[in-house]
Amino acid sequence: MAIDNRVAANQAPPLVGHNVVLSDLALSEAVTRHGAPEVLDSLAGLGAEAGTAEAREHGLLANRHEPELVAFDRYGNRVDEVRFHPSWHWLMERGVGHGLQAAPWQSDSPHAHLRRAAGFFAWSQTEPGHGCPISMTYAAVPALRVDDTLAKEWTPKLAATSYDFGLRPVASKSGALAGMGMTEKQGGSDVRANVTEARATGVEGEYTLHGHKWFTSAPMNDVFLVLAQAPGGVTCFLVPRVLPDGTRNRLDVVRLKDKLGNRSNASSELEFHGTWAQRLGDEGRGVRTIIEMVAATRLDCVIGSASLMRRAVAEASWHVGHRSAFGGLLVDKPLMQNVVADLAVESEAATALAMRLAAAVDDAQDPHEAAFRRIALPLAKFWVCKRTPMMVAEALECLGGNGYVEESAMPLLFRESPLNSLWEGSGNVNALDVLRALSREPEALNAWLVEVGMARGEDTRLDRAIEAVLEQLADVSDLELRARRLAGQMAAVLQGALLVRHAPPEVADAFCATRLGQEYGGTLGTLPRGIDLRAIVDRTTPTPA
Template sequence: MRADNRVATNQAPPLVGHDVVTSDTALVEAVTRHASDAVVADLSPLGLLAGSEEGREHGMLANRHHPELVSFDRFGNRVDEVRFHPSWHWLMERGVGFGLGATPWTSDDQHAHVRRAAGFMAWSHTEPGHGCPISMTYAAVPALRTDDAIAKEWTPKLASTTYDFGVRPVADKAGVLAGMGMTEKQGGSDVRANVTEAVPTAVDGEYELFGHKWFTSAPMNDVFLVLAQAPGGLSCFLVPRVLPSGERNRLDVVRLKDKLGNRSNASSELEFHGTWAQRLGDEGRGVRTIIEMVAATRLDCVLGSASLMRRAVAEASWHVAHRSAFGSVLADKPLMQNVVADLAVESEAATVLAMRLAAAVDRRSDPHEAALRRVALPLAKFWVCKRTPMMTAEALECLGGNGYVEESVMPLIYRESPLNSVWEGSGNVNALDVLRALSREPETVTAWIEEVGLAQGADARLDRAIQSTLETLADTGAAEGQARRLAGQMAACLQGSLLVRFSPPEVADAFCGSRLGGEYGGTLGTLTSSPADLRAIVTRTTPTLP
């Protein structure tokens, strides 16, 4: 009998209908460790929706139909609005509704930030671009607390679980979103080179801004934190989309960026022409004021990259479990097991580190946690985000040609993979920030040593790696040129310590042997673990349906 060419055979079914939270064993264990089983149960509805066919389709549609800038209305009035596909609004409504914005800052839950971090990771499986405005909304609150009056005005609406789209006065909205504008054409990460000018008005604390911003994501958000040069130096300002009087503020959207990835999100260039702003903090203290916002968005960069890794390895492990070649299922092939296990180890290392940092936010008043967060955030952002493109490319290859077509979602993941290493400071900026923390804040060195030391004696390879890193720390010569090496060493040791303490022995052994033991040749799929251990790691990471 001839085959029916209208029916596809030997193809993996789409990965839909699973709980993104509960099928991620490493995430479940981290949430339970830092919070409780009850938090996992609370997040399950989010996980089910994120893993549904509906969620997958909305994510694909939001990326296929890019945001559109509408500069003028039909009468010729300047409106500077952005139109999004309905799927964008579907994603935003549910992301905000699950409390992934600024909700943790007003919550009485002692594990609010761990809960939100796990939810952010899981919900990002649907589509990562809409996480940008949600992330900035989360990150704005710590900076706003520089001014009690401004914080009281904006925080309740930022913390709302209601997504209320549209350009209207804050008093008329059930919930608002925040953005951030620091980068300018001539400066990039060198924000002290900014030339946007802030001119004081007759009212104390109020200014008019003149200048531009080269990257401002989500120009339809309701309020922005921007940096500008005031008479007293670089300062931080709050810029609302709509003035207290109800009139639109002067924010001219010049164009939307045509980007490699993150296509659903509207990243824009803005111009200020007498734009009304309120100063946040003292003049000349702009960087110090906005740094807490930067720290929070860096955490979301780590969470977002960890989410991309997990989505990639989930798709890869699911595919090889259902695709046959050369006489058996791909997942039973020793070399494919090695590749998928290696991907899983990389993903789990990113997850445990990301969730450890989220737990540190829940314990901000603890000196150890504060110091660890100060140094571990930039080193984690450097390391985890930098490894994501390599990892997602290998996961894509597991699907072969199927992974290279848009319907597989792997191209979306791959295009997104370099983003978090670029935003909120490139790799060099974050590596140098690690050096800055170590040299200016000795307590950060102590915090790192204490944290990795909790696994002392559990694995000889980890012990040697920690000792080697301490020797690098002691060698201050040519420190800047070695910043990446040091940040990578510190991050890998921190991941190794967490895995040795909390993950199954086969996962910790594979990590320490490859990332710390000198067995890693720069290519995924070169683990020296036993066949039984490789199979156990693959089984641990492969999603299951209810």
């Protein structure tokens, strides 16, 4: 029999033509559970577009054609512009158009933040890099609210669902994007070690900045929130990219970072030489002013990592459902079923926690929800983001050599997988933040106890894990040394409680057996006998529309 080498046999077709929202049962059930059916319905169009071949292609192209720094124009004038491939703008236009930036802050929907979180989760699966400017724009609004005048000036533009790229005065634009600049080369997470200097101009609230920022993503954004040393201490400032009179503010883009992860987003290093800025909040209160922005970006770190997990397990389950080896489809092999089912359990646990946190933002005025968010956010940021690289690597392996080539998108997911554990505070920073919440805000621990207590008595392994956390907390002798262990335990228990209450029994059983019980084999794909693996695999595999 002649073989036609021009036709590839036994290859899985591209994962396209599915609705990224509606075919994800863990996501759609969480949205309905915490919101309403109409919230899910409103995301159907986004989900359909995210699953198209066109979206997949734009995601690949945006990373293949990296942004380019243009420091000078043809005449030698300093312009500090970044040029992006058209696929970047395609992705951004739709992300903003779907209201994934600051739109929830001006919405009267009781589930606006949940809807936005689910949309961000689904749309980020097209390509993770462009989620950065969208996330920072979302996070900027709560920080702006410390100054009513600045908030009224900027929020409508940041919340607008119009992507209006280019350096022009914000008054002439139909929409705007925000960024942030906190860390410096000598301090990193220790922002109180910042040396950038803010000098008062003599006009109330106006300063010039002198110094640098080590990481500032998306330097073509319209406005940035920046920390600098004022006479009264570390202070937050609002720095527009273009001044109201149309002249460009002095933001020198020194270079674009050659970084691990996505290549589509322009992460930059900036220098300030008399850069005009407006004070946001009081002098010396910069960290407190920007803390709500940090909280919002940490939420997006959790959502972004859960999104990477979901895309990875979707690709893996799709591949094994179409690829044959050793006499049958891979999905019918018991060991492969075990691996994919375990990947699905990890993904569903991350999704459930991310959507629960987003719902807490919608109910921020409720004392329990506020306290729950205070403790659950650093727990989730620590745990979900830490679990992502291991999980994505295992998913990539399901595709074998096919998963190691760029066209599969799996290498991008793998390179991106450590990012969210670094962004807005590393694992240690978040583990220590958990201790800070426990020691200073007793209502935070109570909120965790109430939340996990709703599932108490439903699974003995969960009950034992809750008791183990309480035993850890009872010994305060070396809590800082044990902060990571404690944070991991508390986060896993919280995930287990959510799954026991809301997930199918086989998913909750698998999670409690391996994350809370004694059945963990040291790697994914070690679910014990007796679990309905095929049901979990079928639940997680995308279905064409």
